[in-house]
Amino acid sequence: MPNFSRAKPTRIINDYHLYKGNFDDGIPPIFRGCYYRLLNRLITIEKDFINGVFADMDWQLQFPIDLKPLENHLTGYQFNVIGYCWTPPNGEYTRGKGFWRIDKKNPSIINIYYCQLQFPNQARFTIPHEALHFCQTLQPDFISFFENEVYTSILTPALIIKLLEKITEKTTAMYLLPQEYFKAKWQETRSVEELSDYFQVSRQAIDYRLKECNLIA
Numbered sequence: 001m002p003n004f005s006r007a008k009p010t011r012i013i014n015d016y017h018l019y020k021g022n023f024d025d026g027i028p029p030i031f032r033g034c035y036y037r038l039l040n041r042l043i044t045i046e047k048d049f050i051n052g053v054f055a056d057m058d059w060q061l062q063f064p065i066d067l068k069p070l071e072n073h074l075t076g077y078q079f080n081v082i083g084y085c086w087t088p089p090n091g092e093y094t095r096g097k098g099f100w101r102i103d104k105k106n107p108s109i110i111n112i113y114y115c116q117l118q119f120p121n122q123a124r125f126t127i128p129h130e131a132l133h134f135c136q137t138l139q140p141d142f143i144s145f146f147e148n149e150v151y152t153s154i155l156t157p158a159l160i161i162k163l164l165e166k167i168t169e170k171t172t173a174m175y176l177l178p179q180e181y182f183k184a185k186w187q188e189t190r191s192v193e194e195l196s197d198y199f200q201v202s203r204q205a206i207d208y209r210l211k212e213c214n215l216i217a
């Protein structure tokens with residue numbers, strides 16, 4: 001077992017590499033340079049945010065990770081996770097896998113809705129993904145970057161949404177598979193299957209994260 005004791009530094013040193021576009025990304029070539037420049041800078045902003053979340057931890061991380069580290073970091077907000085089938089309980093319709101809303105009665109409660117028809121491994125991504133969208137609304141550097149750099153860029157509204165979803169997916173992976181722990185577990189097991197069981201995410205997500213962390217080519 002890797003040593004996950006409190007003695008370990010809580011700040012996760014992150015050399016998460018910048019995205020190396022595979023050019024099968026559906027982004028028209030004219031927008032590609034701008035898109036990846038903005039994405040790379042957003043990765044830096046979100047890395048800092050996730051490092052802050054784990055730096056706040058004064059207890060041992062439990063895997064698979066739930067929303068508690070985020071809740072602890074935000075202080076004053078609570079997440080309430082609600083599953084739905086096709087029609088969400090509040091009557092709103094969404095095609096997506098999930099969404100979030102501030103509770104109407106108690107604004108310190110953030111309701112995270114997720115579609116229960118997903119596979120459990122997908123839902124494990126959807127729930128923090130939505131929680132992280134809420135966190136973005138509280139991050140001054142994230143907001144000002146969007147206001148000053150993203151909205152004023154040449155990107156079309158559809159590409160801005162794509163960018164927001166992409167960065168949120170990447171942040172979710174950083175959160176569910178924190179680099180230091182992920183690397184330690186990989187060095188211990190060298191097995192995608194075991195990592196998938198341990199972190200409770202799909203093998204595909206493990207594979208992708210291994211590449212992002214430069215652990216496999």
Ligand SMILES: [Zn+2]
Nearest residue numbers: 129133165168
């Ligand atoms: Zn999203």
